[in-house]
Amino acid sequence: xxxxxxxxxxxxxxxxxxHLDAQPSPxxxxxxxxxxxxxLDTKFSTLAIALIIIFYPVLADNxxxxxVLVSTGVFAAAAIGLNLxxxxxxQVSLGHAAFLTVGSYxxxxxxxxxxxxxxxxxxxxxxxxxxxxxxxxxxxxxxxGDYLVVIxxxxxFFTAHxxxxxxxxxxxxxxxxxxxxxxxxxxxxxxxxxxxxxxxxREEGLFYLAWIMxxxxxxxxxxxxxxxxxxxMQAVRDRDTAAEVLGVxxxxxxxxxxxxxxxxxxxxxxxLAVHQRFLTPTEPLLELxxxxxxxxxxxxxxxxxxxxxIIGAFLLTVLPETIKxxxxxxxxxxxxxxxxxxxSSGIEPGLFNPGSFSxxxxxxxxxxxxxxxxxxxxxxxxAVKGGAIQxxxxxxxxxxxxxxxxxxxxxxxxxxx
Amino acid sequence: MTGPSxxxxxxxxxxxxxxxxxxxxxxxxLADGNDGLEKFLQFVVGGLALGSIYSILxxxxxxxxxxxxxxxxxxxxxxxxxTYVLYQFKEEYxxxxxxxxxxxxxxxxxVGVLIERVVMRKMLGKPVFSAxxxxxxxxxxxxxxxxxxxxxxxYVLNLPWSSGKVDIGDVTIRHIxxxxxxxxxxxxxxxxxxxxxxxxGLGMRATALDAEVASAQGVRIxxxxxxxxxxxxxxATVAGMILTVRTGGGxxxxxxxxxxxxxxxxxxxxxxxxxxxxxxxxxxxGLAEVLVDGYLDYDWLGERFETVxxxxxxxxxxxxxxxxxxxxxxxxRS
Numbered sequence: 145x146x147x148x149x150x151x152x153x154x155x156x157x158x159x160x161x162x163h164l165d166a167q168p169s170p171x172x173x174x175x176x177x178x179x180x181x182x183x184l185d186t187k188f189s190t191l192a193i194a195l196i197i198i199f200y201p202v203l204a205d206n207x208x209x210x211x212v213l214v215s216t217g218v219f220a221a222a223a224i225g226l227n228l229x230x231x232x233x234x235q236v237s238l239g240h241a242a243f244l245t246v247g248s249y250x251x252x253x254x255x256x257x258x259x260x261x262x263x264x265x266x267x268x269x270x271x272x273x274x275x276x277x278x279x280x281x282x283x284x285x286x287x288x289g290d291y292l293v294v295i296x297x298x299x300x301f302f303t304a305h306x307x308x309x310x311x312x313x314x315x316x317x318x319x320x321x322x323x324x325x326x327x328x329x330x331x332x333x334x335x336x337x338x339x340x341x342x343x344x345x346r347e348e349g350l351f352y353l354a355w356i357m358x359x360x361x362x363x364x365x366x367x368x369x370x371x372x373x374x375x376x377m378q379a380v381r382d383r384d385t386a387a388e389v390l391g392v393x394x395x396x397x398x399x400x401x402x403x404x405x406x407x408x409x410x411x412x413x414x415x416l417a418v419h420q421r422f423l424t425p426t427e428p429l430l431e432l433x434x435x436x437x438x439x440x441x442x443x444x445x446x447x448x449x450x451x452x453x454i455i456g457a458f459l460l461t462v463l464p465e466t467i468k469x470x471x472x473x474x475x476x477x478x479x480x481x482x483x484x485x486x487x488s489s490g491i492e493p494g495l496f497n498p499g500s501f502s503x504x505x506x507x508x509x510x511x512x513x514x515x516x517x518x519x520x521x522x523x524x525x526x527a528v529k530g531g532a533i534q535x536x537x538x539x540x541x542x543x544x545x546x547x548x549x550x551x552x553x554x555x556x557x558x559x560x561x
Numbered sequence: 562m563t564g565p566s567x568x569x570x571x572x573x574x575x576x577x578x579x580x581x582x583x584x585x586x587x588x589x590x591l592a593d594g595n596d597g598l599e600k601f602l603q604f605v606v607g608g609l610a611l612g613s614i615y616s617i618l619x620x621x622x623x624x625x626x627x628x629x630x631x632x633x634x635x636x637x638x639x640x641x642x643x644t645y646v647l648y649q650f651k652e653e654y655x656x657x658x659x660x661x662x663x664x665x666x667x668x669x670x671x672v673g674v675l676i677e678r679v680v681m682r683k684m685l686g687k688p689v690f691s692a693x694x695x696x697x698x699x700x701x702x703x704x705x706x707x708x709x710x711x712x713x714x715x716y717v718l719n720l721p722w723s724s725g726k727v728d729i730g731d732v733t734i735r736h737i738x739x740x741x742x743x744x745x746x747x748x749x750x751x752x753x754x755x756x757x758x759x760x761x762g763l764g765m766r767a768t769a770l771d772a773e774v775a776s777a778q779g780v781r782i783x784x785x786x787x788x789x790x791x792x793x794x795x796x797a798t799v800a801g802m803i804l805t806v807r808t809g810g811g812x813x814x815x816x817x818x819x820x821x822x823x824x825x826x827x828x829x830x831x832x833x834x835x836x837x838x839x840x841x842x843x844x845x846x847g848l849a850e851v852l853v854d855g856y857l858d859y860d861w862l863g864e865r866f867e868t869v870x871x872x873x874x875x876x877x878x879x880x881x882x883x884x885x886x887x888x889x890x891x892x893x894r895s
Contacts, residue, residue: 283880288883295879297872306863427819429819432822507700507701510697510701511695514684514695515684
């Protein structure tokens with residue numbers, strides 16, 4: 145994990161190095177332009193992605209995939225938070241789903257039941273999430289590694305219990321509606337957006353809301369990570385004690401990481417709640433699956449990168465829907481065994497149904513990435529940028545030549561970055 | 562681990578347990594007389610049985626942790642798979658119980674070895690984070706496979722001693738409770754002898770401490786790792802069997818794996834690398850759950866409050882002793 149942040153850090157600072165050497169004052173570091181738009185190449189791709197997001201609802205006009213992309217945005221926002229905690233600060237947490245639940249019910253209670261404005265309930269969700277994070281944070285100071293994983297599981301059980309039993313606020317087992325929550329922001333109302341004469345549906349409005357949140361969180365995360373607190377967090381992750389020796393208070397940064405990440409998850413959960421329209425309590429086991437999904441998102445996308453969380457969220461939310469929509473692709477008989485691989489109908493027995501098949505693929509994807517490509521998709525992107533394709537062809541050519549013309553010589557060993 | 566202080570701690574914990582149980586018994590007698598005592602004893606029997614199941618589950622975690630240093634979150638899915646495999650042999654193929662259990666245990670041991678060889682072996686030397694995440698992924702994969710293969714509702718596992726019970730005074734003890742406590746005790750002794758007296762067991766402990774040094778001393782590391790997963794899978798099957806018969810009357814549901822989640826506190830409480838600690842943790846959690854369920858009857862605590870008791874108990878103890886009651890304290894160097 146430690147090596148994964150190195151190339152990125154280099155890329156960010158590369159342009160300033162000479163300057164910094166000449167004037168190594170601490171103020172200078174703070175005066176760096178804010179990130180997300182650091183170099184020309186990233187500027188272009190960021191702009192392109194922003195344009196795609198802005199014009200997607202207008203051009204696609206497809207409510208189904210817009211709905212899916214709302215959850216992509218929500219998951220991406222929450223995954224950015226988890227990445228700050230797990231990727232950058234090195235604290236493994238399986239309690240992330242609990243923070244989403246907290247945010248969801250804050251939205252349900254303050255937004256729908258109390259009828260407060262969005263500018264009140266959305267920040268409140270963040271505040272409540274941060275408070276829960278601040279409670280669980282101190283455990284990370286005392287308890288480490290494997291033990292911390294189980295402590296974070298406790299959070300899932302506690303939130304599930306509270307949700308089930310605090311009926312006046314959460315609606316208990318009957319659930320609670322969130323569709324009445326206000327979605328206005330000044331002159332904009334995300335439930336009924338009208339811009340330049342174009343009317344957007346509620347789903348499209350939520351799409352914008354979710355992706356504005358992703359943009360904001362990405363901006364925050366990128367700038368936290370490249371500033372002093374971010375470097376301190378990475379120091380805590382890599383060498384706890386060494387960081388202390390250098391004057392970094394690991395306690396302070398661990399708790400800060402918990403607070404920030406849970407606030408982000410909770411705010412994302414609030415938007416998710418409004419998107420789902422109705423909340424019912426879930427079993428801790430299902431919550432655990434959601435938490436695992438978040439871990440899968442950051443592993444597949446790339447640990448300790450901000451855009452990796454977005455890529456991972458995109459893959460892991462679009463994949464199940466794709467499987468559900470195109471079930472007939474997998475609707476073939478397994479050789480030898482007279483069963484279909486995936487079957488959506490109850491008449492013909494299939495080994496999987498679309499839902500369980502996508503869960504299965506989640507797990508498989510996680511294993512494959514951890515075993516073969518632990519840096520995730522972000523690692524591929526870095527490799528491509530670093531000239532991996534050229535060197536692959538070069539090596540392949542050398543390899544083939546070695547094979548055909550220099551029999552007996554060992555083939556050129558391919559170096560793996 | 563230093564000898565005397567561990568022993569002292571074990572005695573202290575045992576004393577604390579006995580004293581608190583005695584105080585509870587006294588209170589119940591003072592409150593309700595003879596009826597109160599019987600009620601109390603009934604709860605203790607239930608708690609010990611449940612605690613024994615937790616202990617067996619926790620032993621499965623501990624054996625893998627002790628040998629490979631991996632925190633295996635997939636134990637719950639091994640429980641699930643083992644139970645369904647046993648069902649397959651016992652009910653679908655209609656084998657006698659002993660033979661079915663034997664086949665199931667052998668098959669599950671094979672599954673354990675397979676998981677180790679195919680997946681976990683590749684994780685050696687990778688960060689702990691990755692190893693944990695791989696076991697998480699295994700949890701999902703096995704869970705989905707089991708749900709897919711045995712997809713119809715209403716499987717029932719009938720065991721010869723499913724429904725029998727013994728009455729001692731007014732206290733009812735089900736046969737399955739004897740089996741639960743008995744298996745836990747037998748497994749504890751077996752584990753103790755295995756890790757302390759046999760070559761393979763000692764080799765496994767040595768491997769966990771330092772694989773390179775162990776291999777230099779002639780320990781076959783691969784065998785150690787594979788063994789630990791095989792043993793964990795076997796133990797998981799036993800736990801799943803007893804759990805299914807005890808809580809659901811033999812009705813199989815994929816939720817069996819979920820109970821393993823509630824056994825995490827048991828394992829953590831005792832300390833990840835302590836077999837005795839696993840059993841002690843299991844018993845403490847089991848007793849606490851049943852006693853809380855029986856005695857704490859306040860509305861504001863909410864329904865099924867006992868499901869959060871393990872974790873509620875866990876938090877203060879972890880703040881007090883971050884490596885569990887009997888776990889090895891690691892000296893950290895950076």
